[in-house]
Amino acid sequence: MIKIENATQMYHSNIIFEQVNFTIDRGERVAIVGRNGAGKTTLLHALVGFSRLKEGKISIDGKAVHQPAAWKGKLSYLPEKFQLYLQLSVVENVQYVADTLRIPKKEVEAVLRHTNMWDYKDKRISQVSKGMLQRVGLSVALLGKPEWVVLDEPTSGLDPFGRNDILKIMENIGTSNRSLLFTTHHMNEVNKIATHVLYLHDKKIIKLDANTFLEQFERSISS
Numbered sequence: 001m002i003k004i005e006n007a008t009q010m011y012h013s014n015i016i017f018e019q020v021n022f023t024i025d026r027g028e029r030v031a032i033v034g035r036n037g038a039g040k041t042t043l044l045h046a047l048v049g050f051s052r053l054k055e056g057k058i059s060i061d062g063k064a065v066h067q068p069a070a071w072k073g074k075l076s077y078l079p080e081k082f083q084l085y086l087q088l089s090v091v092e093n094v095q096y097v098a099d100t101l102r103i104p105k106k107e108v109e110a111v112l113r114h115t116n117m118w119d120y121k122d123k124r125i126s127q128v129s130k131g132m133l134q135r136v137g138l139s140v141a142l143l144g145k146p147e148w149v150v151l152d153e154p155t156s157g158l159d160p161f162g163r164n165d166i167l168k169i170m171e172n173i174g175t176s177n178r179s180l181l182f183t184t185h186h187m188n189e190v191n192k193i194a195t196h197v198l199y200l201h202d203k204k205i206i207k208l209d210a211n212t213f214l215e216q217f218e219r220s221i222s223s
């Protein structure tokens with residue numbers, strides 16, 4: 001379980017969220033939504049231990065998230081913008097990360113099959129489409145069988161076909177022992193993928209089940 005207790009985050013004197021409490025259980029697929037600038041990426045960075053909270057604490061399975069023991073091998077994070085080696089092939093990029101993390105070779109094929117990139121494994125990164133780049137990023141994020149997969153705007157900037165490819169992969173990520181957290185601006189992604197929503201609004205974060213959130217959203221835009 002990821003547990004957030006009395007969390008407050010600020011940049012200088014600018015409060016992004018304050019006194020926030022929620023938990024995320026295994027098997028949940030959680031969409032993080034809110035207006036531009038509401039603090040979605042800020043929340044993700046605190047959740048994955050990149051930044052320390054101003055106040056409060058975040059733990060994964062009882063261990064404070066800023067201690068590597070909490071997330072190492074358990075949690076993976078794919079930022080909105082990430083770097084790959086342009087001069088290497090798809091498989092070489094994934095293999096490079098696998099070698100660094102001492103992950104067995106056979107997992108490289110497994111993650112590339114999961115993201116439907118195995119057929120394109122020998123293409124150079126400089127020659128693949130944006131949608132394929134995102135699938136390579138996802139392949140890297142799935143290495144090591146993480147229990148918590150965290151994706152920042154995984155469909156941002158993709159055409160409808162590329163988005164659909166990514167959504168199909170995301171649908172298969174959340175299982176009984178693996179959870180998915182992702183930020184999005186698209187309500188159809190919430191509808192298709194999420195079991196729950198974290199809604200960032202007015203410096204608060206509310207957790208709702210996805211259907212309840214979507215009903216409230218529909219009502220708010222039609223009134």
Ligand SMILES: Nc1ncnc2c1ncn2[C@@H]1O[C@H](COP(=O)(O)OP(=O)(O)OP(=O)(O)O)[C@@H](O)[C@H]1O
Nearest residue numbers: 011012014016034035036037038039040041042043
């Ligand atoms: N490193 C930083 N230093 C100061 N202010 C920051 C920093 N990073 C973000 N902010 C500010 O904090 C607020 C929340 O930013 P954040 O990127 O978390 O929002 P977001 O919900 O992810 O936005 P978007 O939907 O546009 O991606 C914004 O007002 C942003 O300008």
